[in-house]
Amino acid sequence: MSFISSPVDWTTWTPVIPATLMFIVKDGRILLIEKKRGLGAGKINGPGGKIDAGETPLESVMRETQEELCVLPINPRKLGELWFSMGDIPDILCHVYRADDFTGTPTETEEAVPLWYSLQSIPYQRMWEDDIHWLPLLLEDKTFLGKFVFEGDSMQWSHVETGVAW
Numbered sequence: 142m143s144f145i146s147s148p149v150d151w152t153t154w155t156p157v158i159p160a161t162l163m164f165i166v167k168d169g170r171i172l173l174i175e176k177k178r179g180l181g182a183g184k185i186n187g188p189g190g191k192i193d194a195g196e197t198p199l200e201s202v203m204r205e206t207q208e209e210l211c212v213l214p215i216n217p218r219k220l221g222e223l224w225f226s227m228g229d230i231p232d233i234l235c236h237v238y239r240a241d242d243f244t245g246t247p248t249e250t251e252e253a254v255p256l257w258y259s260l261q262s263i264p265y266q267r268m269w270e271d272d273i274h275w276l277p278l279l280l281e282d283k284t285f286l287g288k289f290v291f292e293g294d295s296m297q298w299s300h301v302e303t304g305v306a307w
């Protein structure tokens with residue numbers, strides 16, 4: 142099924158789960174993970190996860206990156222938000238960060254396998270279906286707001302705007 146106008150009224154949409162993602166981009170490569178468990182297990186993504194109670198998005202993304210990859214981003218900056226209407230699971234608002242450096246050594250953990258990809262060979266076919274609509278903007282250092290409607294793993298509708306001030 143595909144929609145021309147959104148099947149979701151975004152003016153009244155309220156997210157249930159706040160989450161984060163971090164993309165470290167350095168020396169023409171991007172640091173991704175193969176996610177070993179949780180939502181999106183088996184997919185390739187940036188490190189990140191749900192924001193804990195009492196945490197800011199920035200605190201959360203630093204904690205998740207440390208927990209999943211044993212590295213800490215340097216000078217992270219928020220470039221985007223992703224609003225996911227998920228159908229049968231709670232809706233997600235994800236804050237997306239980029240950093241151009243880090244401390245530590247990317248290390249496999251119980252949650253993730255670290256993977257470096259050249260910016261010319263990002264494995265979009267192994268990522269969530271929406272990622273190709275906004276990750277190229279992050280790589281160009283552009284800000285964005287993406288809204289997506291999913292049914293299961295399948296994207297039904299998408300809209301991305303850029304030039305958003307966070």
Ligand SMILES: Nc1nc2c([nH]c(=O)n2[C@H]2C[C@H](O)[C@@H](COP(=O)(O)OP(=O)(O)OP(=O)(O)O)O2)c(=O)[nH]1
Nearest residue numbers: 160161162179180186189190191233235269271272
């Ligand atoms: N790139 C990308 N990431 C997504 C999409 N949808 C979605 O939830 N994510 C991210 C947001 C979060 O970082 C992650 C979901 O959180 P999670 O289940 O890993 O949370 P967590 O690490 O706290 O896991 P847990 O403690 O519940 O096991 O997946 C998507 O369409 N594209």
